[in-house]
Amino acid sequence: SYVLTHPPSVSVAPGKTARITCGGNNIGTKSVHWYQQKPGQAPVLVMIYDNGRPSGIPERFSGSNSGNTATLIITGVEAGDEADYYCQVWDSGCAVFGGGTKLTVL
Amino acid sequence: QLQLQESGPRLAKPSETLSLFCTVSGGSISSGSYSWGWIRQPPGKGLEWIGSIDHSGSTHYNPSLWSRVTLSVDTSKNQFSLRLSSVTAADGAIYYCAKMGGHSGSWYWDLWGQGALITVSS
Secondary structure, eight states: OOOOOOSSEEETTTTTOOOEEEEOOTTTOOOEEEEEEOTOOOOEEBBBTTTTTOOOOOOTTEEEETEEEEEEEEEEGGGGGOEEEEEEETTTTEEEEEOOOOEEEE | OOOEEEEEEEEEEOTEEEEEEEEESSTTSTTTHHHHEEEEEETTTTOOEEEEEEOOOOOEOOOOTTEEEEEEEEETTTTTEEESSSOGGGGGGEEEEEEEEEEEEEEEEEEEEOOOOEEEEE
């Protein structure tokens, strides 16, 4: 089965840029979606098709996907961005989620 | 504006069948060619896809769960449902229902219910 790998945690100071990676075999050939989940809440879709922002998601959120790594990029990080972030792809008719990265805003 | 709400018993006994329902409000479940799905999350852990059902009733299940999972849609009640048989403590999790967006082969979940915490215990 297809495996997506996240770093367990990423820390960044307010106002700086956070890069959250998602690794997978030739993930660059797949479309990657990203979700943000704050404690006690349901996930929220923040990125679609590698670098598309759903309605209501700030321009501070962007994404890239190439080779074996997809990246969610958050510029000008704010305290409210502190959350768990999950990548998601489809492989062989199955949805696959990464294990999640906890973003801590210092 | 569409909203989703999970319902059903929050406690299941080992070996029993868990049944959860997701009611769609703010629109018809059968309009817009929508597809729907269930995702679960054990406490403190990551997300796991359970299965999906499209507007025609076609289903796709996680291979690790397929023998125990059944998804269905009831248009008369504007809801879709999940049945998970032979549950064990490992099935204890928050169960989310969600609406799928995107296109074939690369869907995403753009609307989620608030989640239902399910405990499996005798």
